[in-house]
Amino acid sequence: MKRVTIYDVANEAKVSLATVSRVINGLEIVREDTRLRVEAAIEKLGYKPNAIAQGLALQKTTTIALVIPEASFTYTGQIINGLLDVAKIYKYSIMLHTTTEGIVDIGEIVETIIKSRVDGVVIYNDKLMVDELASLTKYNFPIVLIGNKMSTDNICSVYVDLEKAVYELVTQYIEKGRKNIAIIQDRKNKFAVEQLIKGAQRAFERKGMVFDKFIEIPREYRSSYVFLKDYFRTNTHDLIIAHRDSQALAVANAASENGIKVPQDLEVVCVIDTKYNAMVRPQLSSFAIPSYDLGAVAMRVMTKMLHMEEIDDREIELSYLFTPRQSTK
Amino acid sequence: MKRVTIYDVANEAKVSLATVSRVINGLEIVREDTRLRVEAAIEKLGYKPNAIAQGLALQKTTTIALVIPEASFTYTGQIINGLLDVAKIYKYSIMLHTTTEGIVDIGEIVETIIKSRVDGVVIYNDKLMVDELASLTKYNFPIVLIGNKMSTDNICSVYVDLEKAVYELVTQYIEKGRKNIAIIQDRKNKFAVEQLIKGAQRAFERKGMVFDKFIEIPREYRSSYVFLKDYFRTNTHDLIIAHRDSQALAVANAASENGIKVPQDLEVVCVIDTKYNAMVRPQLSSFAIPSYDLGAVAMRVMTKMLHMEEIDDREIELSYLFTPRQSTK
DNA sequence: CTGAAAGCGCTAACAC
DNA sequence: GTGTTAGCGCTTTCAG
Numbered sequence: 234m235k236r237v238t239i240y241d242v243a244n245e246a247k248v249s250l251a252t253v254s255r256v257i258n259g260l261e262i263v264r265e266d267t268r269l270r271v272e273a274a275i276e277k278l279g280y281k282p283n284a285i286a287q288g289l290a291l292q293k294t295t296t297i298a299l300v301i302p303e304a305s306f307t308y309t310g311q312i313i314n315g316l317l318d319v320a321k322i323y324k325y326s327i328m329l330h331t332t333t334e335g336i337v338d339i340g341e342i343v344e345t346i347i348k349s350r351v352d353g354v355v356i357y358n359d360k361l362m363v364d365e366l367a368s369l370t371k372y373n374f375p376i377v378l379i380g381n382k383m384s385t386d387n388i389c390s391v392y393v394d395l396e397k398a399v400y401e402l403v404t405q406y407i408e409k410g411r412k413n414i415a416i417i418q419d420r421k422n423k424f425a426v427e428q429l430i431k432g433a434q435r436a437f438e439r440k441g442m443v444f445d446k447f448i449e450i451p452r453e454y455r456s457s458y459v460f461l462k463d464y465f466r467t468n469t470h471d472l473i474i475a476h477r478d479s480q481a482l483a484v485a486n487a488a489s490e491n492g493i494k495v496p497q498d499l500e501v502v503c504v505i506d507t508k509y510n511a512m513v514r515p516q517l518s519s520f521a522i523p524s525y526d527l528g529a530v531a532m533r534v535m536t537k538m539l540h541m542e543e544i545d546d547r548e549i550e551l552s553y554l555f556t557p558r559q560s561t562k
Numbered sequence: 563m564k565r566v567t568i569y570d571v572a573n574e575a576k577v578s579l580a581t582v583s584r585v586i587n588g589l590e591i592v593r594e595d596t597r598l599r600v601e602a603a604i605e606k607l608g609y610k611p612n613a614i615a616q617g618l619a620l621q622k623t624t625t626i627a628l629v630i631p632e633a634s635f636t637y638t639g640q641i642i643n644g645l646l647d648v649a650k651i652y653k654y655s656i657m658l659h660t661t662t663e664g665i666v667d668i669g670e671i672v673e674t675i676i677k678s679r680v681d682g683v684v685i686y687n688d689k690l691m692v693d694e695l696a697s698l699t700k701y702n703f704p705i706v707l708i709g710n711k712m713s714t715d716n717i718c719s720v721y722v723d724l725e726k727a728v729y730e731l732v733t734q735y736i737e738k739g740r741k742n743i744a745i746i747q748d749r750k751n752k753f754a755v756e757q758l759i760k761g762a763q764r765a766f767e768r769k770g771m772v773f774d775k776f777i778e779i780p781r782e783y784r785s786s787y788v789f790l791k792d793y794f795r796t797n798t799h800d801l802i803i804a805h806r807d808s809q810a811l812a813v814a815n816a817a818s819e820n821g822i823k824v825p826q827d828l829e830v831v832c833v834i835d836t837k838y839n840a841m842v843r844p845q846l847s848s849f850a851i852p853s854y855d856l857g858a859v860a861m862r863v864m865t866k867m868l869h870m871e872e873i874d875d876r877e878i879e880l881s882y883l884f885t886p887r888q889s890t891k
Numbered sequence: 892c893t894g895a896a897a898g899c900g901c902t903a904a905c906a907c
Numbered sequence: 908g909t910g911t912t913a914g915c916g917c918t919t920t921c922a923g
Contacts, residue, residue, distance in 0.1 A: 234700050285614055286618055289615055306639025307635065310635025317658070327658045329628075349655065350614050507838075509808065509836075509838040513842060514815065
């Protein structure tokens with residue numbers, strides 16, 4: 234099919250292109266019969282407004298960029314779903330960018346985003362990308378951060394206070410006398426795990442103790458599970474906290490294969506869980522982070538920034554709900 | 563920061579905008595010293611070419627649309643990763659669209675895609691969207707289909723022959739005398755499951771039998787697991803084939819909680835598996851569909867269509883590798 | 892209520 | 908080599 238432009242429609246309907254523009258934008262100042270004529274022409278020619286040209290003329294693209302770590306979509310998936318659902322409501326399109334481990338190319342992503350002239354960018358990334366944020370800010374992009382708490386003139390954020398979550402949990406366990414608590418390090422979510430650790434440290438400190446049990450999976454192990462199976466031959470704990478359900482599961486599996494009973498001897502808790510948690514044995518107790526809502530709220534805030542609506546809270550905290558399952562007593 | 567255009571750069575560098583255009587596009591016909599001057603100006607002003615304007619002028623966006631079912635990203639995730647990795651190599655950006663259950667809005671997605679003037683569209687959807695494909699074709703979009711086998715002038719596809727996979731598996735089991743075989747229906751992947759069924763039917767037919775064991779999870783059950791737990795009180799099979807690992811897992815869990823031992827009494831196989839399969843007990847035997855490759859190859863084919871390269875195979879079959887694990891003998 | 896014309900930022904002939 | 912100019916398809920004053 235030949236490209237059909239607003240001119241063709243104007244010709245067909247015997248009006249000027251200005252009028253066509255008016256009807257496709259639903260401006261009320263068009264007489265009924267000419268509107269009908271234009272609509273007929275549009276229909277007949279199969280005309281679809283060129284969003285690129287509109288973008289140029291209007292200086293906006295009704296598109297936002299979403300940046301996420303490539304890794305596993307298992308837990309970013311819900312975030313994306315939430316974001317897309319809200320984006321759909323407000324008619325925004327999404328350009329998807331993923332950051333790879335090799336930190337090098339993140340500059341390229343920012344470059345691409347700037348050139349693409351999207352209306353805003355939503356970033357869900359473990360570490361705060363300070364330099365990149367600065368670039369984006371320099372070019373006036375409204376930004377919404379997921380998972381990191383911070384805000385400026387054109388940056389808002391949506392997050393869950395993981396530190397508090399762990400603080401409360403650990404405090405409980407300490408008070409029950411179950412003080413042998415460890416946290417699994419996660420190279421892929423360094424920042425998030427740091428928050429977990431801070432929470433634990435604060436809880437221990439308040440009781441006049443020091444928290445220092447980090448289980449780090451050495452790089453040379455091809456999976457946490459393999460390492461942990463060794464680990465539990467000579468170690469055990471009262472409680473282990475992991476970031477992702479997959480890691481917590483590796484803990485539970487490795488422990489029980491070493492005769493350590495979960496949850497009797499060892500309790501396990503994770504922060505983020507996926508639908509697999511429902512099918513897995515033992516089902517893992519978790520904080521049930523509201524991933525979908527993180528995405529949905531982030532996009533909602535973005536639309537507010539874009540439409541210059543009043544934003545009363547630029548740092549939105551979403552709450553978790555500790556959900557005990559089979560991996561805790 | 564004020565918007566800086568190619569004019570500003572031209573001014574700053576004391577050249578015409580044509581020259582600036584030449585240097586940002588790396589055309590060799592620019593003298594060294596003027597190129598340097600232009601580059602300095604670009605650097606000084608922080609100029610970034612406006613991709614929208616380029617898109618208008620060049621009639622191409624270096625962007626492709628990706629359509630996937632919203633559902634769980636657990637298994638589409640790998641496809642996306644594969645696609646993005648290749649897209650990155652060829653400098654294409656991705657606009658992400660998800661189809662929701664409510665079939666109504668898929669027309670809207672197509673509409674949006676047409677307006678967005680992307681260079682091509684990759685579709686991974688269970689059912690073949692015939693009408694939508696027709697629309698897209700009418701507007702001359704090159705299309706690559708993932709999971710569905712078909713091709714036309716501007717449609718290519720990348721898929722795995724699930725029917726053959728099941729045919730071969732079922733044939734083996736029949737020959738071992740284990741003929742009580744069932745397939746789990748999956749409302750979310752109707753088309754894929756249809757192929758599985760066809761494979762089983764063909765296998766049974768060849769042996770002069772009829773395949774007719776479909777386990778359908780009634781809509782009123784909130785999860786397969788809940789239904790299956792009932793189901794296995796009064797039923798059992800030699801082999802059950804499920805599409806996703808999550809369903810296969812529900813089968814294994816429900817069965818063993820009814821005293822049916824997996825794999826001794828009941829064997830379970832799934833088609834698609836995710837990383838969770840490595841952590842789950844029993845680990846599920848599967849066909850190990852190469853999801854990442856499906857995405858990567860799809861995008862590669864797309865670039866070929868876009869660059870008018872010769873395409874020797876417009877329907878690319880990727881192979882699976884049956885991988886026995888703990889859920890089969 | 893409708894049309895004419897300028898402009899959004901860039902590319903690509905075509906001159907010089 | 909480099910500049911001039913005419914689009915790419917649409918929106919938006921400003922006249923009429």
